[in-house]
Amino acid sequence: MRAPQHRKVFVVGYAVSTCLGNTFDTTWQAAIEGKAGFNRVSRCTTDSRSNVVGEIPNWNPADLAYVDRKDAAIWDAAYVFLTMETCRLALAHAGLAMDKETGPRTACLIGSALNGVDAYRVAMDNYVNKSPFKVSPYLLPNLCANLPAGKAGMLLGFTGPIFSPQGACASGNHAIALGARMIRDGDCDFALAGGVETCLVPEIIQGFANMLATIKVGPKDRAQDDPGQASRPFSIDRKGFVLAEGAGALVLAAEDSLKRQNLTPLAEVKGIGWTSDANHFTRPNKDTVIQAMEQAIFDAELTPQDIGAINAHGTSTPTGDATEVACLREIFARHLPGIPISANKSQIGHSLGASAAIEAALGIEAMRHQIVLPTVNHIPDPDFADIDVVPNQSRPHSYRYLLSNSFGFGGTNCCVVFEKI
Numbered sequence: 188m189r190a191p192q193h194r195k196v197f198v199v200g201y202a203v204s205t206c207l208g209n210t211f212d213t214t215w216q217a218a219i220e221g222k223a224g225f226n227r228v229s230r231c232t233t234d235s236r237s238n239v240v241g242e243i244p245n246w247n248p249a250d251l252a253y254v255d256r257k258d259a260a261i262w263d264a265a266y267v268f269l270t271m272e273t274c275r276l277a278l279a280h281a282g283l284a285m286d287k288e289t290g291p292r293t294a295c296l297i298g299s300a301l302n303g304v305d306a307y308r309v310a311m312d313n314y315v316n317k318s319p320f321k322v323s324p325y326l327l328p329n330l331c332a333n334l335p336a337g338k339a340g341m342l343l344g345f346t347g348p349i350f351s352p353q354g355a356c357a358s359g360n361h362a363i364a365l366g367a368r369m370i371r372d373g374d375c376d377f378a379l380a381g382g383v384e385t386c387l388v389p390e391i392i393q394g395f396a397n398m399l400a401t402i403k404v405g406p407k408d409r410a411q412d413d414p415g416q417a418s419r420p421f422s423i424d425r426k427g428f429v430l431a432e433g434a435g436a437l438v439l440a441a442e443d444s445l446k447r448q449n450l451t452p453l454a455e456v457k458g459i460g461w462t463s464d465a466n467h468f469t470r471p472n473k474d475t476v477i478q479a480m481e482q483a484i485f486d487a488e489l490t491p492q493d494i495g496a497i498n499a500h501g502t503s504t505p506t507g508d509a510t511e512v513a514c515l516r517e518i519f520a521r522h523l524p525g526i527p528i529s530a531n532k533s534q535i536g537h538s539l540g541a542s543a544a545i546e547a548a549l550g551i552e553a554m555r556h557q558i559v560l561p562t563v564n565h566i567p568d569p570d571f572a573d574i575d576v577v578p579n580q581s582r583p584h585s586y587r588y589l590l591s592n593s594f595g596f597g598g599t600n601c602c603v604v605f606e607k608i
Contacts, residue, residue, distance in 0.1 A: 191372035197445065197452035198605070200281025200438035201381075201548040202273050205535040206241030206431050210276065214535070214545075215552055221561050221580045223415040223534045225429055230387040236403035237396035239410060239417040240387055241431025241536035248272075253342060261325045262338070264303030265385035266434075270335030271342050273434040274379050278343060281438040283377060283448060285344035292376040293345035295336040296366050297436065298358025300540035300595070301386050302351075303329040308388055335383060347375045355595030356500075358382045359435060359543030360461075360603050366439045367456040376444045381436035381544030395430055398469070400504065402427040418537075419564040420501035420530035421508050421576045428502040431536030435544030454551045455606040457588065458487025464598025471510045471594055473517075479600035480518055483590065487604040491519045494526060494604070495586020496559050498550040499576075500594050501530030502537055511592065512571055527559040527577045527584055534563055543593035547603065550589050554607045559584045 204210065206224030207217035217224065228240045248254050248268035262268060274295065283289065306329035313321035328334050332351035340349060348369070354361035359382035366378030395401040402417050403426070404410045410417035418429040440450055460482025464472035484491060500511055515523055531546045538545060553560050558581050565578040589605045 194371050194373065195442040196367040196370045196456045197440050197442060198437050198454045198456065198551055199440045199450040199452055200277050200283065201436065202276035202280055203433070203435040203545045203548050204243050204246065204269065204273060205433045205545055206243060207535055209243050209246050211280070211548065215549065218534055218549060218560055219558070219581045221563050223418065223563055225414045225417050225536060227414060228387060228392065231389050233389045233392050235393045235396045236405065237392055237401040239402065239404050239414045239429055240392070241429055241433070241538070242387065243432055262329060263309055264306035264329035266299055266303060266383045267329065267335045267338055269385060269434045270297050270383045271339045273381070273383065273436045274339040275343060277379060277436040277438050281450060283438060283450060289377060289448065290345045292347055294347040294366060294369055294375040294378040295339055295345060295349045296352055296362040296378060296380045297336045298352040298354060298362045298382040298540045299332060299384055300355050300358060301384065301391065302332050304391060305385060305388050306330060308390065354599045354601060355597050356537070356539050357543055357593040357595040357599045357601040358540035359545070359547065360591065360593040360601035362544065363437060363456065363547060363603055364459040364461060364601055367459065370439055370441045376441045378439040379436050380439055382541035383434040384539045384541040385432050386430060386539060387432055392430060400427055401430050416564045418503045418533050419566065420499065420503040420533050420562055421568060421571050422564060422566045423568040424566060425503045425505060425508060427504055428532060429536035431538045433535065433538030433541040433545055435541050435548050437544060437547060452608045453555060454608055456603065457606040458483045458485070458489065458604035460486060461601045463600065466598055468597055471507060472598060473510055473514055476510065476514045476594060476600050477517055479602045480514065480590065480592065483602040483604045489588060489604065492522055494588050494590045496554070496584060496589050497526055497528045498546050498589060498591040499528050499530045500592045501532055501562065503532060509570070512574060524573050524575060527575050529560045529577050530562040531560060543591070543601070547591050550591050551605055554586065554589050554605065557583060557585055
């Protein structure tokens with residue numbers, strides 16, 4: 188194999204859809220205003236007490252110009268059209284056109300933790316209650332993790348490598364990391380990298396509730412009357428994460444392509460760290476989480492003192508938040524109290540395979556504006572008295588380097604350092 192080209196990699200555009208808004212601009216405006224996007228589930232019917240979720244507002248694939256009635260019926264896994272539209276908007280934000288030069292040099296890496304579970308449950312209902320012959324012949328394509336990226340390529344015209352990084356809740360960061368490595372080494376010049384999740388079906392909602400991962404809102408909980416308060420990372424009364432749908436895609440580009448394509452760099456992908464726990468399928472391993480963060484900082488050729496802000500994984504689970512803080516203390520030591528730590532999941536919930544990509548886009552935009560986004564719904568926990576979680580409202584902050592953390596079921600960890608341009 189030929190030697191790698193050692194090119195620098197930049198973020199030149201992004202798009203997201205979250206429960207705060209179905210575009211990046213609407214999500215961003217709500218985020219800086221300290222809003223949270225949670226309500227009782229309306230996508231389906233469930234008796235679960237974990238029925239506070241994050242739904243993308245005003246999202247209907249049938250409204251898209253390129254979706255006709257036949258397509259809408261065939262592609263009944265919602266992550267397909269959500270991926271296509273998010274990639275389209277990301278390329279538009281970057282100002283990168285697909286043509287005979289750029290198309291073959293553009294990869295698409297969109298991860299998902301659960302893929303087409305909604306299509307599968309429709310097929311199972313047809314199989315059990317109608318006839319085996321009523322199972323859609325398009326079921327298997329709807330379940331293929333690479334299919335949404337493939338459909339995005341058909342729509343947009345890129346023909347570089349496409350696949351779906353499967354890193355559970357760290358999938359979005361894995362996609363960014365892999366895309367950056369591919370561009371650095373010369374396998375492609377551009378990459379759409381991120382994640383998508385459309386997970387709000389009854390079995391998934393109840394499954395997370397049964398494994399005690401998501402918050403169960405009872406009569407005495409402060410989210411009973413205000414669902415927006417359900418996700419509260421690092422708060423003393425945190426009880427579990429809020430399950431959310433969402434999508435995020437970043438457009439990555441090689442340094443030598445910026446001028447040629449008239450692209451504006453928004454941040455540099457500076458360092459990557461990835462490990463696995465070999466410990467437990469849900470309980471994090473402190474040693475390997477630390478290694479992932481340290482690797483990202485080392486890969487960026489920085490020291491912990493250089494990191495100016497942290498975008499925490501911050502799920503709002505008692506064990507997860509405590510472990511992440513313990514790891515941060517070991518790495519940053521006496522410097523930690525001076526580093527703002529934002530937990531975006533307090534506002535957008537946990538969109539599993541999409542979460543890291545959404546948080547990367549929000550983190551980069553915050554760094555560009557030299558602010559830090561808030562951790563909303565915060566009630567101080569005395570055990571975390573030494574850390575600054577940017578409680579409840581965004582604020583100005585001067586910094587050059589952002590560490591974005593993401594950890595997933597199965598013991599998968601991926602952290603990325605971004606540099607301000």
